[in-house]
Amino acid sequence: xxKKIPVGVLGATGMVGQQYIRLLSDxxxxxxxxxxxxxxxxxxxxxxxxxxxxxxxxxxxxxxGSLIVGDVANxxxxxxxCALVFSAFEMPDKEAIKATENAYAASGIPVFSNASxxxxxxxxxxxxxxxxxxxxxxxxxxxxxxxxxxxxxxxKPNCSLxxxxxPIHALIAAGFDVEKLIITTMQAVSGAGYPGVASxxxxxxxxxxISGEEEKTETEPLKILGELKGGKFVPIKGxxxxxxxxxxxxxxxxxxxxxxxxxxxxxxxxxxxxxxxIFRGEPQELELPFAPKQPxxxxxxxxxxxxxxxxxxxKGMAVTVGRLREDNxxxxxxxxxxxxTVRGAAGGGILNAELAYKKGLLDV
Ligand code: NAP
Numbered sequence: 001x002x003k004k005i006p007v008g009v010l011g012a013t014g015m016v017g018q019q020y021i022r023l024l025s026d027x028x029x030x031x032x033x034x035x036x037x038x039x040x041x042x043x044x045x046x047x048x049x050x051x052x053x054x055x056x057x058x059x060x061x062x063x064x065g066s067l068i069v070g071d072v073a074n075x076x077x078x079x080x081x082c083a084l085v086f087s088a089f090e091m092p093d094k095e096a097i098k099a100t101e102n103a104y105a106a107s108g109i110p111v112f113s114n115a116s117x118x119x120x121x122x123x124x125x126x127x128x129x130x131x132x133x134x135x136x137x138x139x140x141x142x143x144x145x146x147x148x149x150x151x152x153x154x155x156k157p158n159c160s161l162x163x164x165x166x167p168i169h170a171l172i173a174a175g176f177d178v179e180k181l182i183i184t185t186m187q188a189v190s191g192a193g194y195p196g197v198a199s200x201x202x203x204x205x206x207x208x209x210i211s212g213e214e215e216k217t218e219t220e221p222l223k224i225l226g227e228l229k230g231g232k233f234v235p236i237k238g239x240x241x242x243x244x245x246x247x248x249x250x251x252x253x254x255x256x257x258x259x260x261x262x263x264x265x266x267x268x269x270x271x272x273x274x275x276x277x278i279f280r281g282e283p284q285e286l287e288l289p290f291a292p293k294q295p296x297x298x299x300x301x302x303x304x305x306x307x308x309x310x311x312x313x314x315k316g317m318a319v320t321v322g323r324l325r326e327d328n329x330x331x332x333x334x335x336x337x338x339x340x341t342v343r344g345a346a347g348g349g350i351l352n353a354e355l356a357y358k359k360g361l362l363d364v
Contacts, residue, residue, distance in 0.1 A: 129281060
């Protein structure tokens with residue numbers, strides 16, 4: 001590639017926004033050319049707008065530190081500056097987030113979003129590259145329905161389901177239908193953004209509620225594993241999910257304990273391990289820059305995965321699984337882990353954009 005594709009980051013000063021800036025600093029295709037945040041940051045140099053400072057690894061990349069921050073609501077300022085935006089901004093009202101993302105798409109700028117606002121929109125794909133890359137086929141329908149020419153919206157699912165859904169998909173894709181899942185998550189504090197959960201609430205404690213998270217964990221997998229029919233998504237039939245979501249005193253890395261009940265066909269333990277070992281998705285086949293080489297890594301040690309030791313597997317993009325054993329209520333149980341602000345947020349968003357680029361959806 002002679003010239004990198006200029007991209008923008010909306011919410012660039014936040015937890016996920018900073019991960020985007022860090023991960024994109026030496027990306028082979030994309031280069032950060034535009035940053036935007038709330039009106040209180042707009043007009044400042046990026047490095048001066050970081051309210052709690054630079055909170056991710058390394059240093060602010062020099063060329064981004066000197067960019068002047070735009071106001072997310074000012075779509076005109078982004079036009080001509082970037083060929084796509086990664087959306088990681090917060091607003092008190094979901095409808096306002098939706099309207100803002102729509103405005104970018106309408107102005108011809110594709111949006112790769114981390115927000116939940118559009119996850120339920122029937123013609124917006126909720127993408128995990130290894131699971132449902134074909135859901136990008138909805139984009140022409142989405143553009144036609146909205147009268148958008150070059151712009152479109154792709155969303156990422158909630159970070160809580162990132163760790164276990166690829167292992168479950170691999171089993172379904174190998175011919176073993178899953179009927180029931182019970183998921184118990186232990187989610188890191190970085191999942192709440194910056195400054196996030198008050199230290200006095202979370203140190204020496206576990207909080208058994210993350211508002212709205214259980215509903216997302218129970219419904220989003222059904223759309224992701226569903227089919228695209230007539231320009232809309234039809235949720236997978238015959239699968240039900242029950243979730244407990246807990247906030248735990250861990251900085252990064254969401255862990256999930258999973259109980260699985262299969263349908264008529266039940267794999268052996270060895271078969272499951274083999275399916276996970278050989279599983280590859282389209283990002284691996286296309287050798288996308290952010291694709292982990294092995295998307296599901298199984299650890300044999302009886303006390304893994306652990307957030308501290310496993311969240312950075314393959315630059316934070318691989319899912320680490322362990323403790324597969326028989327369950328005396330359901331069929332099997334296991335533990336899964338993924339990095340919530342990398343695989344579950346910025347890294348996953350970048351992988352989605354890489355996929356869209358390779359499929360010729362970006363007009364660059
Ligand atoms: P965060 O650390 O609180 O950052 C919020 C960002 O939104 C900041 O850049 C902030 O800008 C901006 N913002 C706040 N109010 C705004 C407004 N009225 N208009 C425009 N921009 C505004 O949150 P985060 O954790 O990065 O989360 C960002 C998005 O990603 C959320 O939708 C979240 O649900 C989603 N997400 C987060 C994670 C995670 O693990 N943290 C994972 C998956 C998805 P200022 O600095 O100027 O205030």
